[in-house]
Amino acid sequence: MRISHDEIRKTAALARLAMSDDEVSDMAGQLDPILGYIAKLNELDTTGVKPANHAIDIHNALREDEVQPSLAQDEALANAPAQNGEAFVVPKVVG
């Protein structure tokens, strides 16, 4: 199965990645053999096989809902590319 340039553009947009036409073309050349290889899984009949999302059986890892110390505001903001001492600052969202 070949992946079209449009599908790559659409997927990149979903993942919030901008790609030039050259990058799309390069990516198609790399993804085709990878997806072709992955199609190997269709050799296997998996009818009725339960999917595994985890290797270890863990259910309901619950704990008491207790207040614990958390990061101070200045520590939480320290890595922000833009902040005003109280909040993260981003470009205007609504007109």
Added chain:
Amino acid sequence: MELFEQTIHQLRELLDRGEISAVELTENILARMDAVEGRITAHITETRDEALAQAARADKIIAAGDASALTGIPLAIKDVLCTRGVRTTCGSKILEPFVPPYDATVISRIKAEGAVLLGKVSMDEFAMGYSNETCPYCVPRNPWNTAHICGGSSGGSAAAVAAGEAVASLGSDTGGSVRQPASHCGVVGLKPTYGRVSRFGLLAFASSLDQVGPLTRDVRDSALMLNVIAGYDPRDSTSIRQVVPDYTLALRDGLQGLKLGIPSEYFASGLAPEVEEAVNNGIKLLTEAGAEAVEVSLPHTEYGVAAYYIIAPAEASSNLARYDGVKYGYRDMDAESLAEMYMNSRSQGFGPEVKRRILIGTYALSSGYYDAYYKKASQVRTLIMDDYRQAFEKCDLLVSPVTPAPAWELGARMDDPLSMYLSDVLTICTNLAGLPGISVPCGFSSAGLPIGFQIQAPHFQEERLFRAAYNLEQRAGIVERRPEIA
């Protein structure tokens, strides 16, 4: 033997007897870094001043008679683990300015022991890679031959330990990323059972597969490191409440009563003859130690890579959605809208391999493809886990090579991602099934490059793993070999 060539347990004796101080030991390693780091390039960030201050504190702990296994031992940390106040890049430009406000649980644990942290070592970007060539900061060289890859993604860890730039290191293993560079650099690399070690503060790649593990000079050091990092952590909901034994008690001579399973699929065509020969010799040494070898089959092994390259990118595409330029990391400051800011920050911050995997994962999870890709891969994961369950009814451990071939030359496969992915074939299924696995040096190629021996065990049977690994190490006679760095 020079101080920088010794093991944790050898240095422990010297420190506790007062023959050396932790400051002297740290200075010795820093001098070694001065001598070889220019050729090895393992470090993204060095923390020399902090290391000397930690060593001075360790000397006080030792003088007070309160030393434990890692007190005063200089360690290198893969840049995937959060270190409070020390930049943590995950090998990516998108985290170039990131200074974590907290320590990963494994870092808190080694700090509580009084360990000395030398700095943050190189890795493939977001731990996605086989050769450590996708790191934008520095590409570490194999200390046994600097024209060759050191393996990845914990390549900086393996190279630093092999080159004497650290006594041991912590790495992370999602599809072989501790075992495989350990194999290529001639050190011991352990991937513990999923849930054995906390993932809190480990920057997530594929959360159902990731596990932190040590890279060390010998098996005893690996057991000592696991003693410290293993255990339940309320901050990791997948960590397991199970008692942590003293793993060093498993290191005893003789393997009587132990059955080694030899999976025929791991010795299929494509294995370099020198690797096959070295591993077969390793199996012979283990049988001489008293183990019995039996043939077993893991029929779905050949589907592991295909399943992994859906599951891991799918989880990664979700995990890496958090890098949006808002709260930390790189932001395109020129973007005029929020949407443009997300798009540009991610596009400029991530490298090509990471983008490739985000695209594969997003595609596999997208509407219309979910059943064909993600669900199918998760079903095959069940079949792979069933294979292991059946094999472990016939044997106690599985033995095999770690990699199909010794380390190749730098640059040789950079243009062919699929051939790079296929090199993970012998290590990936361990992660899909959440099992513990270890790579132990068992020989060298005619070109002088190390060859590793892989042992896999059922869940939480690390003691059995260490016991066999120790017996192999004792009989292989290469544990004291160190590279001449040219």
